[in-house]
Amino acid sequence: MTGRTGNGEGDSPYHRPVLVEEVVGLLVVESGGVYVDATLGGGGHAEAILRSLGPQGRVVGVDRDPEAIAHAADRLAAFRERFTAVQARFSELREALAAQGIDSVSGILFDLGVSSHQLDTPSRGFSFDRPGPLDFRMDSRSALTAADVVNTWSERDLAEVLWKYGEERRSRKIARAIVTARQRRRLETTADLADVVRSVTPAPHRAKTLARVFQAIRIVVNEELDELEKGLAAALDLLKPGGRLVVIAYHSLEDRIVKQFFKREEPHCICPPEQPVCTCGRPGRLRILTRKPVVASDEEVRQNPRARSARLRAAEKLSA
Ligand SMILES: C[S@@+](CC[C@H](N)C(=O)[O-])C[C@H]1O[C@@H](n2cnc3c(N)ncnc32)[C@H](O)[C@@H]1O
Structure with a gap:
């Protein structure tokens, strides 16, 4: 710096x-x-x-x-x-x-x-268009990371977070896709999460949906x-x-x-x-x-x- x-x-x-x-x-x-x-x-x-x-x-x-x-x-x-x-x-x-x-x-x-x-530093993992770890913490001393949320929270809790904090209409579909994807392999990076969201979102809505999903998880991680x-x-x-x-x-x-x-x-x-x-x-x-x-x-x-x-x-x- x-x-x-x-x-x-x-x-x-x-x-x-x-x-x-x-x-x-x-x-x-x-x-x-x-x-x-x-x-x-x-x-x-x-x-x-x-x-x-x-x-x-x-x-x-x-x-x-x-x-x-x-x-x-x-x-x-x-x-x-x-x-x-x-x-x-x-x-x-x-x-x-x-x-x-x-x-x-x-x-x-x-x-x-x-x-x-913060958004532009890939290692902070805040941004869906910059590959980085699923972190999202403003303060790296905080315990909870985005990876913890997407890999351990129930489908219902994930859907609620996306709905409540992202105002995302496809919240349930995206939550289901996250849970299905993580059964195959843990989601580690912003690209992993973005790929899952893209896979269930029609192309014209992708950018806004990604922004809402990332916002929702960031809000939760940082309370x-x-x-x-x-x-x-x-x-x-x-x-x-x-x-x-x-x-x-x-x-x-x-x-x-x-x-x-x-x-x-x-x-x-x-x-x-x-x-x-x-x-x-x-x-x-x-x-x-x-x-x-x-x-x-x-x-x-x-x-x-x-x-x-x-x-x-x-x-x-x-x-x-
Ligand atoms: C939009 S930036 C502020 C930019 C600043 N006004 C400037 O002129 O550069 C928001 C800042 O608030 C900090 N922040 C957000 N939530 C916070 C919280 N709950 N407690 C303390 N700092 C927080 C973030 O870490 C970030 O650095």
Whole structure:
């Protein structure tokens, strides 16, 4: 892995960040605040945030992937004590920040999913068009791999995963084909799995079906939706009043979780307006800043096709 200093626009061959201006505009409320980039990746968003802050402003970058931590720490080394990289999962966010002496912050960013670097590294086995081991782990210390899922889970559980996390119509047929294939020989590589999926999918649907199957298994291996729920809850506790939460999702399952979380935390107070203090138990903790998700411009999508599916939602923490 090579270290990079970035080009000053938050860009990097490791990963090209999306909606950078929108992220900074919605996230940064205090130039001397402490901000968390909970999905550090290649450090592009973190660099843009750091550049927008004053000399007192700090960013703590969190990622579960040790390769991302090493790369971003190197790239952002010039920011010295204004930047700290920490390896942790969303579900460990509170403890990870507490270990840095931080219990409240001005803003938190989640740019979900995997980085281009993770997708493009064959040995990580994330991608159906790059031969590699059936791994799919963002953090290689995690126990469960994609090979464990496809070679040991029951046909019923596999079908459920493909349906629930891939929204895949041919979930049962594909699950049956996986079980039949593994009876002949264990599925070891991304190509083994892709061949099985192709064998039961009509040619015009193959690319989209493969993407859905790989997404579904990746979500399970990394417990992505559960992690997201826990991360959002932790973020809301960590934000100080007036602090901002910005989340970029790339598929409908994630975006739905974010949207529902924001709605749940919106005020639904039914106390009489003349009552000075809320007693109904529904005061709400978030003000939604984006009624509709922010999406990338045509120009950004042209330059970075990955931006096509990005949906950004932002909210502000209300005072107690
Ligand atoms: C889309 S990339 C972020 C790219 C980054 N914004 C940039 O500018 O380069 C998502 C990153 O989030 C990390 N990630 C995903 N789920 C995570 C979780 N539950 N806990 C910690 N990191 C996670 C991945 O390892 C990946 O590096």
